[in-house]
Amino acid sequence: MISETTTYLRKCIVLLILAAFVSTGVSAQSRLSADEKRLTRNIKVSTIKQITTELASDRFEGRGTLQRGGDMAASWIASQMKAMGLKPLGDNGTYLQSLPLVETVFTDETEVLLGSEKLVYGKDWSAGLLLADMSVERKLIFVGHGMVSDELGRNDLKDADLRGKIAVLVDGPPRNYTAEKWKVITDKTSALPLLFQRGAVGVLLVGNGRELYKHDFIVDQTARRNIATPEKAKERFPLPVVFLGDAAGAKLFEGSGMRIGEAMDDASDLEFQPMELKPSLKVHLRSKQTEANSHNVVGFIEGSDPVLKSEAVVFTAHYDGFGLLNGKIYNGAADNAIGNGEMLAVAEAFSKMKVKPKRSLVFVSTTSEEYGLLGGYYFAQNPKWDITKIVANLNLDGIGTEIMGPIKNMVGFGAEYSTLGAMFNDVARSYNITPMEDPIPEQGVFGRSDHYPFVTRGIPALMLVGSPESTKEGFVRRFNEFEETKYHQPSDDVYQNWHWPGAKTVADMMGILGYRIAQSPTAPAWLPGNKYSNLKRGDTIPEGL
Structure with missing residues (x-):
């Protein structure tokens, strides 16, 4: 949290900027058509605020998938769609599209010991994969970065005997490499397959301080309920692959004659030698699986053109959060109650149009995004609209940057791949907003939210x-x-200093883009020269693309 003084000064600056923004509002919208201006007037800040605040309230208990709060939120969103005049497009004439999922959680019997010290799940360790129930005790061997590469001049394994041992592997680049550069290398040549080929029976991942994500953060983020499809829930890895937090990682080297910092420095050297560690690791895992249904919420507005109304623009925003965990509520206000507030405000505005857009408009509040885009993939693979006639998808999911102040720049993740990019740029400039290229390409954001399942279908x-x-x-x-203080944390709540007009700007952008796509005589198309160029609507993306 920033200081009170900084907050006060920021509020003063925001008020000055807002005054300038309002004074240029007419010129900012001068390139919009009369219908587009009427549409944006009907996208209400009050709707965005009311829906966001309600969904992010404790009433919905964080909207957890396969939890009571998640089911309550889905029913409430359905009631909002109905009140706005959207037609149901879920199962059996309802707004709900049900999908079967499986929750896996460790039971109280689970225990992990480093030497004689018990490690705490969610603080000291987390599972990198969905692990099978197991009971093992093994010696540990430090293998540095585990890299064997003539190109890099590295052989971290030397002649080490890994058979029957758990390998301790560094997460983070050696000296003289950035995290981004090392990620490119390890994406091409992962150490894990080689470690298992050489006989390792598990892997402990420990950060060296240069990793892309700090390990205490990774442990916190991954030590939560596992939600998967029934098929994936059966695919349980038989060997322990475990993230260690920073304090637990330091304990690995107790009794070895060196501290963790020295060990990490040694691991950067080309002359690094693997080293057996003093403590052993004892792992006793027991888990419980529960299968139940979760729900996407789907409504639509029928298009006005007798031919083009068979085609649709799909709008998406995930409503799920992390729910109730260890007695705490993860309300997920910025991620992603506000996305639903913005999307439903757009739906409300379209529903008020006397003459509806030519193409139909489908609005989907997806479930289980936080667990691997499960709701988005389910809709894309079991579409409630002819997949070959879905012309485009517009998705809202972020980190709440739109409520930090008046919008100056906007990122259209995916703009470089299709003709939607030029349309996005034009609408942005109509609002005196500068289109921004992906500012964090190393984080792979384009593949991490519910627009991507649509991309995989062309x-x-x-x-x-x-x-x-x-x-x-x-x-x-x-x-x-945001990531350090609120991302996927109980602190992601609605705050009094939120700048709601910024959220309206994002909703306006979504509405105008959707309107132009719906009115265009031609559907958006992939641009030549990129990896998606050859996809057609209804395709399934080739593995590894």
């Missing part, structure tokens, strides 16, 4: 994220600030 898509900052560096700073 449908051009964009995810819209607004920023109050005018530079890439400013955006990244705000992104990091």
Whole structure:
């Protein structure tokens, strides 16, 4: 949290900027058609605020998948769609599209010991994969970065005997490599297969301080309920692959004659030698699986053109959060109650149009995004609209940067791949907003939200994220600030200093883009020269693309 003094000064600056923004409002919308201006007037800040605040309230208990709060939220969103005049497009004439999922949680019998010290799940360790129940005790061997590469001049394994041992592997680049550069290398040549080929029976991943994500953060984020499809829930890895938090990682080297910092420095050297560690690891895992249904919420507005109404623009925003965990509520206000508030405000505005857009408009509040885009993939694989006639997808999911102040820049994740990019740029400039290229390409955001399942079926898509900052560096700073203090935490709540007009700007952008796509005589298309160029609507993306 920033200081009270900084907050006061920021509020003063925001008021000055807002005054300037309002004074240029007429010119900012001068390139919009009369219908587009009427549409944006009907996208109400009050609707965005009311829906966001309600969904992020304790009433819905964090909207957890396969929890009571998640089911309550789905029913409430359905009631909002009905009140707005959207037609149901779920199962059996309802707004709900049900999908079967399986929850896996460790039971109280689970125990992990490093030497004689018990490690705490969620603080000291987390599972990198969905692990099978097991009971093992093994010696540990430190293998550094585990890299064997003539190109890099590295042989971290030397002649080490890994058979029957658990390998301790460094997460983070050696000296003289950035995290981004090392990720490119390890994406091509992962150490894990080689470690298992050489006889390792498990892997402990420990951070060296240069990793892309700090290990205490990773442990916190991954030590939660596992939600998967029934098929994936059966695929349980038989060997322990475990993340260690920073304190637990340091304990690995007790009794070895060196501290963790020295060990990490040694691991950077080409002359690194693997080293057996003093403590053993004892793992006793027991889990419980429960299968139940979760729900996407789907409504639509029928198009007005007798031919084009068979085609649809799909709008998405995930409503799920992490729910109730260890007695705490993860309300997920910025991620992603506000996305639903913005999307449903757009739906409300379209429903008020006397003459509806030519193409139909489908609105989907997806479930289980936080567990691998499960709701988005289910809809894309079991579409409630002819998949070959879905012309585009517009998705809202972010980090709440739009409520940090008036929008100056906006990222259209995916803009470079299709003709949606040029349309996005034109609408942004109509609002005196500067389109920004992906400021964090190393984080692979384009593949991490519910637009991407549509891409895998050949449908051009964009995810819209607004920023109050005018530079890439400013955006990244705000992104990091949110990630470090509120991302997937109980602190992601609605705050009094939220700048709601910024959220309206994002909703306006979504509405105008959707309107132009719906009115266009031709559907958006993939641009030539990229990996999606050859996809057609209804395709399934080739593995590894």
